Amino acid sequence: xxxxxxxxxxxxxxxxxxxxxxxxxxxxxxxxxxxxxxxxxxxxxxxxxxxxxxxxxxxxxxxxxxxxxxxxxxxxxxxxxxxxxxxxxxxxxxxxxxxxxxxxxxxxxxxxxxxxxxxxxxxxxxxxxxxxxxxxxxxxxxxxxxxxxxxxxxxxxxxxxxxxxxxxxxxxxxxxxxxxxxxxxxxxxxxxxxxxxxxxxxxxxxxxxxxxxxxxxxxxxxxxxxxxxxxxxxxxxxxxxxxxxxxxxxxxxxxxxxxxxxxxxxxxxxxxxxxxxxxxxxxxxxxxxxxxxxxxxxxxxxxxxxxxxxxxxxxxxxxxxxxxxxxxxxxxxxxxxxxxxxxxxxxxxxxxxxxxxxxxxxxxxxxxxxxxxxxxxxxxxxxxxxxxxxxxxxxxxxxxxxxxxxxxxxxxxxxxxxxxxxxxxxxxxxxxxxxxxxxxxxxxxxxxxxxxxxxxxxxxxxxxxxxxxxxxxxxxxxxxxxxxxxxxxxxxxxxxxxxxxxxxxxxxxxxxxxxxxxxxxxxxxxxxxxxxxxxxxxxxxxxxxxxxxxxxxxxxxxxxxxxxxxxxxxxxxxx
Numbered sequence: 001x002x003x004x005x006x007x008x009x010x011x012x013x014x015x016x017x018x019x020x021x022x023x024x025x026x027x028x029x030x031x032x033x034x035x036x037x038x039x040x041x042x043x044x045x046x047x048x049x050x051x052x053x054x055x056x057x058x059x060x061x062x063x064x065x066x067x068x069x070x071x072x073x074x075x076x077x078x079x080x081x082x083x084x085x086x087x088x089x090x091x092x093x094x095x096x097x098x099x100x101x102x103x104x105x106x107x108x109x110x111x112x113x114x115x116x117x118x119x120x121x122x123x124x125x126x127x128x129x130x131x132x133x134x135x136x137x138x139x140x141x142x143x144x145x146x147x148x149x150x151x152x153x154x155x156x157x158x159x160x161x162x163x164x165x166x167x168x169x170x171x172x173x174x175x176x177x178x179x180x181x182x183x184x185x186x187x188x189x190x191x192x193x194x195x196x197x198x199x200x201x202x203x204x205x206x207x208x209x210x211x212x213x214x215x216x217x218x219x220x221x222x223x224x225x226x227x228x229x230x231x232x233x234x235x236x237x238x239x240x241x242x243x244x245x246x247x248x249x250x251x252x253x254x255x256x257x258x259x260x261x262x263x264x265x266x267x268x269x270x271x272x273x274x275x276x277x278x279x280x281x282x283x284x285x286x287x288x289x290x291x292x293x294x295x296x297x298x299x300x301x302x303x304x305x306x307x308x309x310x311x312x313x314x315x316x317x318x319x320x321x322x323x324x325x326x327x328x329x330x331x332x333x334x335x336x337x338x339x340x341x342x343x344x345x346x347x348x349x350x351x352x353x354x355x356x357x358x359x360x361x362x363x364x365x366x367x368x369x370x371x372x373x374x375x376x377x378x379x380x381x382x383x384x385x386x387x388x389x390x391x392x393x394x395x396x397x398x399x400x401x402x403x404x405x406x407x408x409x410x411x412x413x414x415x416x417x418x419x420x421x422x423x424x425x426x427x428x429x430x431x432x433x434x435x436x437x438x439x440x441x442x443x444x445x446x447x448x449x450x451x452x453x454x455x456x457x458x459x460x461x462x463x464x465x466x467x468x469x470x471x472x473x474x475x476x477x478x479x480x481x482x483x484x485x486x487x488x489x490x491x492x493x494x495x496x497x498x499x500x501x502x503x504x505x506x507x508x509x510x511x512x513x514x515x516x517x518x519x520x521x522x523x524x525x526x527x528x529x530x531x532x533x534x535x536x537x538x539x540x541x542x543x544x545x546x547x548x549x550x551x552x553x554x555x556x557x558x559x560x561x562x563x564x565x566x567x568x569x570x571x572x573x574x575x
Contacts, residue, residue: 008180010178011189012192020157022047023201024156027051032078034082034085034108037081060467062093062440063429066429071448073233081107095431104170104173105129105171105173111176112141138174141176220290223292224292225245226300227254227255228299229298229300238341239261243266251360259426261419262417263393273418276414279302279304288359294316295317297322320339370570373573375390378390385485386415387416389409396422396424406435439456439461439465456480477543482551492557529550
């Protein structure tokens with residue numbers, strides 16, 4: 001095992017803390033600079049099995065850690081000093097809680113005698129994140145006693161377990177330290193050197209208990225499976241489980257672009273990607289009414305789909321392992337608290353209902369017609385920003401990690417992303433649906449990964465330009481596909497867009513930034529995309545290292561009008 005650090009009490013305490021995490025499976029820690037966190041930083045930086053990554057800005061650090069945890073499906077550690085530093089982690093902590101991402105946040109603190117007395121850089125850090133964590137705990141002040149080190153070990157084991165579940169999320173550990181903070185030798189921990197540390201860290205191995213509950217789904221001729229945003233650690237297994245369910249019942253699957261199904265398409269089941277456009281046709285919306293709905297993980301982003309389902313109010317089964325309520329429609333919903341990978345089909349129902357074939361065929365025909373109309377429109381109008389999502393779906397290298405920013409990129413992906421078996425891994429921060437930390441999360445997803453892509457608008461990127469400071473630590477590559485429409489394009493689709501002024505100044509908020517100069521300031525490669533052919537060539541083969549920006553300049557007003565016109569024409573054409 002790694003030698004513990006006996007130079008002083010804080011050094012020993014933190015080396016036990018880190019060794020416990022390493023033995024639990026932690027491999028990475030994102031560390032923000034500061035003084036009070038010195039014992040923690042030294043311990044993480046010293047351990048050979050920990051990759052300790054320094055990130056200056058705490059908000060960026062939080063989202064960088066979030067991206068790492070999303071990529072790997074295991075807890076990443078965040079470390080910061082006392083005072084307001086931890087408060088800057090709050091947006092990332094909220095996103096981790098809402099989207100089920102495991103984080104272990106350790107905020108260093110002053111000891112109790114230095115609180116509430118105007119000592120520097122000291123705030124009340126207990127329960128700093130309120131109800132937005134799975135668990136929180138304040139450590140005892142370190143002492144060189146074996147019983148307290150056992151307490152520390154067990155607390156870290158509990159923190160690791162609570163971060164993973166049963167519903168994954170962040171945990172917060174507040175860690176007070178007295179001086180000396182650096183590893184200055186004071187001999188206070190020497191007497192513990194003779195302890196049998198291998199036995200101290202040895203824990204009994206308990207084999208996992210795996211159960212596969214049977215899904216008892218009613219026989220229905222008009223059944224519908226709807227898969228919303230989901231980012232499983234094993235996309236292939238998750239997709240196969242959904243396709244098994246679909247084939248078992250003979251039901252079509254409506255799949256959001258923010259889950260693996262559109263990039264793990266099945267030739268043996270009906271996949272519907274254009275439901276938002278289909279359901280804008282009142283005739284088809286009525287014709288395609290289901291008798292029963294199975295929703296997997298979450299409802300898709302589409303407002304059109306959600307409104308259709310809310311109006312129908314048909315019996316619904318929600319399959320999700322999350323303990324949270326994922327049904328904002330408040331319908332006739334039964335929550336089945338298991339992930340789709342954990343269930344097996346009922347052997348008592350081996351054949352679809354006789355009427356299911358006709359219902360599935362109706363959806364398949366509608367999908368084919370609508371997809372054809374969309375593809376023709378996007379080929380004919382390559383300048384439309386929605387065609388960027390369409391081209392990404394068709395030309396990204398297989399198995400590319402792709403992080404999609406919120407607002408218009410997420411919606412254009414849902415509208416236009418074409419189905420394939422390219423196994424692109426789509427990731428997104430859809431817990432709180434904000435634009436906080438977009439660049440930093442993408443960098444965390446790209447770190448140590450295959451060449452990755454961020455698909456973002458200009459405002460989301462500008463909101464996190466401090467993320468570029470982390471580019472120097474990136475192992476791998478990140479290509480940023482930047483839609484520069486000089487403002488918040490999503491707001492042009494809202495009723496408030498008609499009220500200008502003050503719409504442009506307070507909602508669209510154009511920034512007029514020269515992205516070539518911004519990239520130069522951070523030493524990041526920048527390319528202004530000339531046309532569609534240039535863009536396809538640029539994304540078909542991604543660089544092996546570094547951060548680069550592909551800027552696609554579009555017309556926000558023109559594109560908003562084009563979307564509305566395209567959907568209206570499709571709705572009129574569908575019967």
